[in-house]
Amino acid sequence: MAREKSQKKGKIKNKLLLFLLPAVVLTILALVLISGTLSRNSMSKMATAQLESSISNQGDNIESWLSQNLENFSTVKQAIERTKPDEAGLQALLDAYYGFNKNCTDGVYVATATGKMYKAAESQKTVTNPTQETWYQQGMTRVNMDYGAAYQTADGKAVISASGILNDGSGELKVIAADLSLDKISTIVNSGVKMDQAASFLVDTGTYTILAHRDSSRIFGELTETDSDKMMAAIAKKIKDREYTTEFLSGNAVAFSEISGTDWVLVSYISENTILKDVMKLTQILILVGVVAIILIIVLINLTVSKVIAPLGNITKSISDMSAGDFTIEVTNKSNDEIGVMGTKVSEFVVSMRKMLADINQESEKLKEQSDNSDRVSKNMFQASQSQSDAMKNLNQTVDQLAVAVNEIAQNATTLAMVVSDTRENSNQANESMKETVEISKQGRADMEQLNHAMQGIKMANDELVDSINEVGRVSEEITKIVGLIAEISEETNLLSLNASIEAARAGEAGKGFAVVASEIGKLAQNSSSSAESIARLIDSVRDAVASVVEQAQTSARNIEENSGLIQTAVDTFDRIYENIEKSNQLIDLMIQDVEKVNDVSSNVAAISEEQAASADEILETSHQMVEQANNITQSSQDVADNSHELANTSDTLTAYVQQFKI
Structure with missing residues (x-):
């Protein structure tokens, strides 16, 4: 009798729920996990693509700005070389072109091998020994004007100079140059980022000098592999190895872009947590939806199983009565499925x-x-x-x-x-x-x-x-x-x-x-x-x-x-x-x-x-x-x-x- 009671307690409904519910829960959890993973990967790819697009746009802006200024300076150089003026004519041309380029506050200037300096009358540029200046030494190496390495002036101003040899027909070796303040480049670097909470900085790979950075204390600082900031140290290693592929470094997505015509590399980065912030919200929503779905499915399965196996209760009772010798029972059948067939046969x-x-x-x-x-x-x-x-x-x-x-x-x-x-x-x-x-x-x-x-x-x-x-x-x-x-x-x-x-x-x-x-x-x-x-x-x-x-x-x-x-x-x-x-x-x-x-x-x-x-x-x-x-x-x-x-x-x-x- 005790055995019959124990068997009676082991209902088919409980067994079905025991098998179905874990499968449903695991399936929904797997779907949530897969959706979260796919969303994370998709968001990372989208963020990386957007970061690369942003840094490419910034690089194009910097290159365009440098090219426009270089063309302006080259125009002045060509005008001087075309007119072949004397000293008074050269001074007149320099005065005439002063203020022509708003980015060049000191205007175009010329220095000779003997240390003589020509500049616009309104220029505030002061040079003691021109031949020892960085711009002069860089200009001595090229005929056409081009940009050299960035440097700081005597008054601590960060500039980059475009310089080249000037052939004005006098037979004397001369170098023509013009200075560009890096403030404009810093503005492009800091404000040209399309992504929210993303940042950029500019590095001169020749000297590993940081030319532009949102943190002004790092400008003209050296980028080293021993930097206390792990991300900056990892970026320094990649720049040293000339590996400019986009990847995640110390929890940040980092993209690189070389500036054509210079030794500069523009670096743009954004925190991985910022990228995945929406993914985390989506994952939380998916988990909440999954929990609700599990509860609803459990209720539906319970109702469905109860309705499907309800006829089995009557059939089971009838079989129990038959085993006790009672054949006066009447077995009712209201379905046409396998359970209905079972009831009919009983x-x-x-x-x-x-x-x-x-x-x-x-x-x-x-x-x-x-x-x-x-x-x-x-x-x-x-x-x-x-x-x-x-x-x-x-x-x-x-x-x-x-x-x-x-x-x-x-x-x-x-x-x-x-x-x-x-x-x-x-x-x-x-x-x-x-x-x-x-x-x-x-x-x-x-x-x-x-x-x-x-x-x-x-x-x-x-x-x-x-x-x-x-x-x-x-x-x-x-x-x-x-x-x-x-x-x-x-x-x-x-x-x-x-x-x-x-x-x-x-x-x-x-x-x-x-x-x-x-x-x-x-x-x-x-x-x-x-x-x-x-x-x-x-x-x-x-x-x-x-x-x-x-x-x-x-x-x-x-x-x-x-x-x-x-x-x-x-x-x-x-x-x-x-x-x-x-x-x-x-x-x-x-x-x-x-x-x-x-x-x-x-x-x-x-x-x-x-x-x-x-x-x-x-x-x-x-x-x-x-x-x-x-x-x-x-x-x-x-x-x-x-x-x-x-x-x-x-x-x-x-x-x-x-x-x-x-x-």
Whole structure:
């Protein structure tokens, strides 16, 4: 009972929920994790792409600004070189171009190798020894004006100078230069970032000097791998290794862009946490949605499972009632799925069992009535058989005495009949043996004739086989001729291919396509020739095999002819044996007729005695059988009575079993 209760508690609903809910939870968690990971990767790629786009735009702006200013300075240089002015003219040109470029506050200026300096009258630039200045030394190395390394002026101002050799026709070595403040570049670097919370700085890779940075304390500071800021140290290492690929360094996405025409590298970076801020929010939303989805799915699964397996409760109760012997239940079915089919089958089983139990109950009642009748009949038979048995015992004793006397009379008459009978039996056996010998000889003669006909058939079939094989040999000869013809055609085709290749070579470029075709035809001809040789070898092998088979077939034909002669001789011998056996059989028949006459005489003598003895024996045997039958009837009636009692007990037991069920 305790076991049934424990089994009852283990519901299918709980098992389904136990399997489904973890799977659903794990699936949703996996989806949230995958979505978060994909979002993180997608956001990182988008941020990296945006950062690269931003830094590219900043680099383009810096390059454009530098190019515009360089073109402006080059225009002044070209004007001076074109006019070839004297000192007064040079001064006038410098004054004229002063203020022409707002980014160059000191205007364009010129220095000579002797240390003389020319500048606009309004320029505030002061130089003690021009030849020792950075811009002068850089300008001495190039004819066209170009930018050099950034440096700080005497008053601590960060500038970059464009300088070059000036050829004004005076024959004196001069350098023309102009200064650009890096403040404008700092403005481009710090304000040109498209991404929120992203920052940039500019580095001169020649000196590892920071030219622009949002932190003014770092401007003109050196970028080193030992920087306390791990990101700056990692950036210094990449710049030193000239690796300008975008990647994440110390929790920041870092992009690099080289400024064309300079040794500068623009570095832009943004914190990974800033990039992934939206991803974290999205992940939190996904987790919240996942939790809500899990709760909803659990509720839906619970309702669905409860609705689906609800019919199982009624079916389970019905099966429990049936196991307790109650077949009065009615199983209802309201669905057409597997559970509905189960309910239908259980209902059909209940109806079938109810009918079966009713039929068994009826049959047990009939069985009980029949067992009572058998018991009464067996008792009557037992009494009658006992009376008959006593009477037959008395009759048996009388007949036994009569049989002894008759047997003594019949023994002497029987002795003579036995001798004659033995002689007759021997004659009959000899006659039967002779008849069997005659039949065997007939059968042997017929078998030999059939064997002769079979050998003739084999000989004809062998002749047809030889003709067929000869035909195969003739056909193989024809194939050999055809293969030879194919070989000749292949040789001619190969020769034609060779001639075509020669003609194509003579045709030059126009014959290349035809040369390829000629080459392919040559290969085809060689393959055809090789195949023809292989076929010829195979046909030679076939011809040899055919010759061998023809020789073996002819040998078989000669053996068949020899065996046919022997078989005909055996047939003649069987004919002579059959004639002799026929004569012997006729003589035995005459002897049997004489023995039959003697047997008839002896049989008549013993017949009367035997009939009397037989009659007595039959009477005695009949008497014995009747006594035995009477005893058997008595025993059988007793057995019937016992079986009747057992049958009645079985009927009662069966009825008790059936009554345990409620129908």
